[in-house]
Amino acid sequence: MFACLYVPDFPVQAELLSESPETRKGLTQTPLAILDGPANLPRVVSINELARSAGIQIGMTKLQVEIYGGVLLRKRSIASEESAQSKLLDFADGFSPRVESTAAGTVIIDLAGTEKLFGSPKSTAHKIIASAVEIGLSLQIAIALNPDAALYAARGFQGITIIPAGHEARRLASLRIDVLPILPEMSEVLDGWGTHTFGSLAALPTVALTERLGQEGLYLQKLARGEVNRPLLTAEPIAEFIQSFEFDDPVETLESLFFVLNRLLQQLCSSLVARSLATNELRLTLELEVRRIEGGKEGEQYEHDWKLPVPTQDKQMLFGLVRLHLEKNTFSAPVRKVVLKVVPIRPRIAQGHLFAPPSPEPEKLEITLERIRGVVGSTDEDGRDCVGSPKLADTHKPDSFAVQHFSSIGESPNSSSAGAPVIALRVFRPPLETSVELDSEKPHLVWLWHRNRRVLAASGPWCNSGNWWSASRWAREEWDVALKTPAGIGYYRIYRDRILKQWFVEGVFD
Template identity: 35%
Template sequence: MTSLLYLCVHLRDFAAQSLACSHPELCSRAVAVLSGDPPLERVFAMNRPARLLGLESGMSRVQAESFPVEVLCRDRRQEDAAFAELMSCAQQFSPKVEMIASPQEETCGATIVLDVSGSERLLGSARQIATKLQKSMHALGFETSVAASQNAYAAVLAARGIQGITTIEPGNEKKTLAPLPLSILGLDDAQAHTFETWGIHTLGQLAALPAKSLVARVGQSGLRLQALARGEYNHFLVPAEEPADAALCESRELEHPVELLAPLLFLLSQMLEQVLQRAAQRAQAIASLETCLILDSNVSGGDTSYTKRPEHRRTVRPALPERDRHTLLKLIQLDLELHPPEAAVIGLRIEARPARPQTMQQGLFAAHAPEAGRLEILLARLRKLVGESRVGSPELLDSHAPEAFRVGSFEVGRAAIQPDVHSTKQSANASALRMVRPPRMVAIELRGNTPSAMHYEGQRLRLQAGSGPWRTSGAWWTHPAWCREEWDVVLQEQSPRCLRLAHDPGANCWYVIGIYD
């Protein structure tokens, strides 16, 4: 039977570490991260140089600024992106990964547990796996503590309380955890005050208390805390499953402001490759891609803090979910050439929305339709040449204005309108109106207010009968307003024809807009 083996990775002050990963220049400085709404901001996390200066969690902004530290606001979006990289790295060692503490919670650290049971032959001993995992995390820019044990929560407490790599042999959980402080259990204020009154400061002291007396004074929660202190608490690992429609994010900070598009495209290409690899692991493609360029506030006149920079956002939506990096990069390039940023760029962030890839039946010798990627690039180039409002698919507007429409984005796969069989049979003898585009201007002779003759196609034609007018108007409160009067008339010929005329009262012009079959 395969023995259980759990690995725990703990990152102290994860908020500060995530900022240092995106801003390498902060690694050598003392940094304090604030959380909360002004003016009640408090120190939430800090790096090691700031802690050595005497900075403590819970200090106000005024107190933090009295130290020679870099005071920054918490960037939850950056934390989420960094935590996604952390989870992706952990899942390379095991598909069973549980989040014990994450940036979504109000904790300054991040803790994850991996179930690596049965992987010793593939990855080596417990210490070897822990060493490889720590090196992988360090390559991403994270300082971690890793612990391995057959008990999941024993590994969690060891990783939180002991720096570096800790391997707990079976049966030594209580001995290894004994010198650790009681605070790593996450006690509430009442529990902390009770144990402080009793003089209990370490896990070993808590583990040595009589169980019955502890339950009688503290309750069932005391029994759970003692089991944790002894390394005997049984934990059922629940692997974290990312939603199928969760966004795929990548971000990167630049050392110097960049004004040219070519170097930005080089970095975006690398970021796209990472996003597409993560999408391929889900067997998905990219349905939409948002590019966020973080601008230099010294040029655009904004806030100079790292977490409050002006942004230039653009979104590209391929007609079909796309997997090709070159196609997506070309779409971003054409869109940024059409909508360039207003200042130099100091940071990049992309957010991709995944979707199921489109499956299409191909022909035996040739494709049934143009390739979606090449077609999308062609449309993007046309938008750059003639304007965005002139390329796409026409969409009818909810208006009584004649032929009111707008040009929307091109979409594939719209359901075709099925004809109503019953209505077709009932109206089999009805005439069809064929619209004349563009409408033909004609001269009309009136008898009173009714058309009596018209000059059409070089001839003067008498009107045998007419019906109308039907008046429509709208948008009189804006410019331009529209107004139209329509008539159905029958020409007096050997084979009478029925036409539809339109009169524009504003311009006093008549047009032929339709011919009945």
């Protein structure tokens, strides 16, 4: 069986869906008409029930509608309709994995194998209607043995229509043929024959109809009889989930931006949840309002990516990440448009380990790291992260390391890895420039902490060099020296940079 979900007055309902629930509630109690067409002569393309009761008709001009008064006029938004169609597909996905996006405001779902989940076709239809009301959609549903019978029944009959197998022709008979995809010239011919309903078209002799209207006529008759059986053109799985919002007036305050971001993330997370998916990659794009410069750019974009160690569907967590990041950044211009994109992947299914050590929750950890970055900054002058796990670089050059993303998911350490305690070096970053007085080619006095310190013992020189083939070559001569300080003896590592011809204090053994 196939169920067709049809959204009557789709442009109106799409417009309502783009509003917040509170605004939507107010708009449902107001006559609303959607206008489209050239700017100088827009016409009504869709109206709600209240506007219909007030006498507004499809095709009226804006001027004609304004005569009635009290009717709210809105311009048709393709973006809202695309978003509503995407929402309708997500919604249908919750009932069957095989969904066809037939037209704007119309989807057909294959109900085969869903009986045990949702019950009889009638029960399924009631459940669909009830769920649709929750997300703010008003639907007409028809269930039939083939997709096209369900499609025309949904478009033609209000509420729920269940067509038992073999009764398609009889049930569709009362429908007007206007809902069929008929070419204008063929419509004139049928009109001339007095054929206005599915029933009259179905009753025409097949051979004679084919002789006069050809294969197209025969196809239309089969549609009217509910005999066309075609496979569903199922919607391709969406590779990425995108939500965007364009402000009427560019916003300057973060509060306004957060309000919209929260709503967009809610929609993205709902879509992910509806498809049993999660995301580990979030991209934020902000289009900034920049004054038009002659020959220059019209706008400017700000982009930021978040790569999460674990997939998540948690809106609060994603919103927290975005909020903390935006709070520590300033932009050169007000924000005109905001786009959020998430990359869907399968959610993480992991069994907690009974004997594993307690670890920071991966989702909360990301927020924690972002908060810490807000305090200490993201990167240093060399472009290395200020927050993360240290990783040694594959080089002999001293103090060469990288800082990589810290994650609480990873392999356990080898239990025998902790060795005997060693003397640690406290590094001065950057190294302290100093002057050294030599005696018999050994350091005798070292300038440190604003005065010359006497060298009590020295170990060296230890020569080291690398990258001689490139511009980043280095060569140094290291000494480990014991210096007399007011607090006692300090053991320092000093070195002479043989390229800069300068002495430095690298650190203290502590």
